[in-house]
Amino acid sequence: MPSSQRPSQAVGAADTDAGPLYIGFDLSTQQLKALVITPTLKAVHLAKFDFDADSRGFEIKNGVQTNEAEHEVFAPVAMWLQALDKVLGDLKEQGLDFRRVRGVCGAGQQHGSVYWGQGAEGVLGGLDSGKELEEQVTGALSHPHSPNWQDASTQRECDEFDDALGGKGALAGVTGSKAHHRFTGPQILRFQRKYPDAYKKTARISLVSSFLASLFLGKIAPFDISDVCGMNLWDMEKGGWNERLLALCAGPYGVPDLKSKLGDVPDDGGIHLGKINHYFVERYSFNPSCIVIPSTGDNPATILALPLRPGDAMVSLGTSTTFLMSTPEYRPDPSTHFFNHPTTPGLYMFMLCYKNGGLAREHVRNAINNKLGKASTTSSPWSNFDNALLTTPPAGQKTDIDQMKMGLYFPRPEIVPNLRSGEWHYNYDPRKKTLKETTDGWDRPIDDARAIVESQMLSLRLRSSGLVHSPAKGVPAQPRRVYLVGGGSRNKAIAKVAGEVLGGVEGVYKLDVGENACALGAAYKAVWALEREDGQTFEELIGGRWKEEEFVEKIDEGYRPGVFERFGQAVEGFEMMERQILEKEEGRNGRKNGMNGANGDGA
Numbered sequence: 001m002p003s004s005q006r007p008s009q010a011v012g013a014a015d016t017d018a019g020p021l022y023i024g025f026d027l028s029t030q031q032l033k034a035l036v037i038t039p040t041l042k043a044v045h046l047a048k049f050d051f052d053a054d055s056r057g058f059e060i061k062n063g064v065q066t067n068e069a070e071h072e073v074f075a076p077v078a079m080w081l082q083a084l085d086k087v088l089g090d091l092k093e094q095g096l097d098f099r100r101v102r103g104v105c106g107a108g109q110q111h112g113s114v115y116w117g118q119g120a121e122g123v124l125g126g127l128d129s130g131k132e133l134e135e136q137v138t139g140a141l142s143h144p145h146s147p148n149w150q151d152a153s154t155q156r157e158c159d160e161f162d163d164a165l166g167g168k169g170a171l172a173g174v175t176g177s178k179a180h181h182r183f184t185g186p187q188i189l190r191f192q193r194k195y196p197d198a199y200k201k202t203a204r205i206s207l208v209s210s211f212l213a214s215l216f217l218g219k220i221a222p223f224d225i226s227d228v229c230g231m232n233l234w235d236m237e238k239g240g241w242n243e244r245l246l247a248l249c250a251g252p253y254g255v256p257d258l259k260s261k262l263g264d265v266p267d268d269g270g271i272h273l274g275k276i277n278h279y280f281v282e283r284y285s286f287n288p289s290c291i292v293i294p295s296t297g298d299n300p301a302t303i304l305a306l307p308l309r310p311g312d313a314m315v316s317l318g319t320s321t322t323f324l325m326s327t328p329e330y331r332p333d334p335s336t337h338f339f340n341h342p343t344t345p346g347l348y349m350f351m352l353c354y355k356n357g358g359l360a361r362e363h364v365r366n367a368i369n370n371k372l373g374k375a376s377t378t379s380s381p382w383s384n385f386d387n388a389l390l391t392t393p394p395a396g397q398k399t400d401i402d403q404m405k406m407g408l409y410f411p412r413p414e415i416v417p418n419l420r421s422g423e424w425h426y427n428y429d430p431r432k433k434t435l436k437e438t439t440d441g442w443d444r445p446i447d448d449a450r451a452i453v454e455s456q457m458l459s460l461r462l463r464s465s466g467l468v469h470s471p472a473k474g475v476p477a478q479p480r481r482v483y484l485v486g487g488g489s490r491n492k493a494i495a496k497v498a499g500e501v502l503g504g505v506e507g508v509y510k511l512d513v514g515e516n517a518c519a520l521g522a523a524y525k526a527v528w529a530l531e532r533e534d535g536q537t538f539e540e541l542i543g544g545r546w547k548e549e550e551f552v553e554k555i556d557e558g559y560r561p562g563v564f565e566r567f568g569q570a571v572e573g574f575e576m577m578e579r580q581i582l583e584k585e586e587g588r589n590g591r592k593n594g595m596n597g598a599n600g601d602g603a
């Protein structure tokens with residue numbers, strides 16, 4: 001049985017009327033989730049299927065399989081098919097009246113690709129509602145696995161992508177990102193070389209998001225205008241495929257063939273793709289006029305979990321760290337990502353994606369608990385860490401003339417910057433602008449609590465500095481609001497440091513949707529697509545229905561004059577520190593062009 005959840009915290013509304021409903025699906029690495037909402041944005045049903053706990057017949061761990069010798073990480077597509085029937089079956093058991101569902105939309109883990117065989121559309125259109133999807137659709141694939149975003153097997157392909165347009169900066173300028181192992185273009189290139197027969201037999205290629213939409217639609221759905229930017233193939237300013245990158249990716253099989261595998265991309269994220277596949281009407285009693293909306297990536301869906309305004313920032317504090325902003329400015333850089341905004345033409349989604357986050361903080365937390373012993377058996381495991389964080393002064397400086405303490409904490413190899421796993425400690429003198437690798441004056445591991453959280457926030461501030469603006473005369477450039485989501489958002493001590501370093505003139509907020517941000521964003525996208533008036537933007541429609549007092553909680557004041565400026569000095573030291581570490585590592589490795597080894601992510 002799926003590990004279903006009856007309405008809980010985020011899904012608590014009584015669904016009394018018989019009005020329309022919308023479903024947002026989230027096909028992520030570890031689970032498939034379905035969240036049902038009303039047009040007033042109340043969540044009324046939630047079902048989920050945990051791949052490790054609930055799937056049958058797949059040897060997976062954390063939702064994926066690995067081939068360590070080649071740094072491959074992939075997921076069996078059949079498992080996702082199994083999950084979709086189970087999740088819908090669970091919603092049916094919960095009593096969901098599928099006839100009321102007016103629209104479905106999804107969020108998919110980004111970059112993963114699904115390879116369809118020649119007869120795929122025939123299979124999807126002719127499904128037998130008496131049988132499960134897994135039994136019928138698995139045979140329509142030309143390859144059983146979908147490369148996962150954690151895959152690191154494409155170093156050679158990344159180098160070729162970076163070179164194709166003249167360098168990482170040029171590739172980032174055109175596609176929004178330099179080459180990354182997980183991006184779909186390098187993945188398709190490797191697939192084409194490793195499995196030439198399967199490539200030849202492939203009629204269409206889907207992203208995880210468009211795969212989900214294809215099942216609902218009964219034919220291959222186009223890519224979503226935002227998620228397509230996670231491929232290193234889409235020319236963002238031109239709004240079309242980049243022919244040179246397609247030529248590289250297609251190799252001997254040619255561009256026209258690859259173009260037909262990829263299909264056309266509609267530029268409206270709210271386009272009605274068509275009515276739901278008869279399979280779902282017959283098997284689950286969906287209304288035959290239910291409309292399928294393009295599913296998007298999980299990160300683009302996350303920024304749709306609230307009417308995020310340009311200038312607001314979202315920080316997802318999970319196992320990894322993600323920083324998202326909606327912005328009208330396109331300022332590509334090899335260390336960041338730009339995507340088209342999933343719903344609003346003229347806006348972009350800016351993203352920073354780190355591998356390290358919660359796990360790194362847990363290491364420091366454990367070291368502190370080992371030193372101090374747990375305060376009591378009932379206290380939170382974080383109480384010593386939080387106490388250390390709150391009693392240590394900003395940048396570890398007791399007085400203005402003290403050195404600032406800073407460091408990098410990467411238990412896993414990091415993407416931003418591209419650096420091996422390791423830990424580094426530095427003292428920085430902001431008056432002389434000098435830096436020294438040392439732990440002189442550090443009370444370890446106590447001082448590490450502040451240093452690690454600050455280092456994570458300083459990296460975000462450094463890399464988003466070009467996109468934030470001064471909100472009023474005399475006030476330094478910073479985000480308007482900072483929204484925290486994910487596990488770490490529950491920690492108020494971390495929120496305080498986030499506010500000190502990042503600012504936020506209107507404060508730091510916790511978005512109280514539990515772990516459901518992606519599914520919620522997808523469901524809101526469906527509401528907008530089906531209920532918008534001519535020209536009405538997502539932000540206008542969802543903003544009008546959004547109940548701030550119910551959905552978000554202010555957890556920190558944000559901008560503190562004086563402290564914010566002190567961290568402005570710390571950012572300078574932090575940038576110097578990163579550069580110095582990278583240079584030392586480059587010397588150590590004796591390699592040019594940074595650390596592109598199997599540990600890093602992309603060239």
Ligand code: XUL
Pocket residue numbers: 028029108109110111149182297298299322353
């Ligand atoms: C983003 C990325 C991850 C996945 C997680 O580039 O690779 O955030 O989208 O599912």
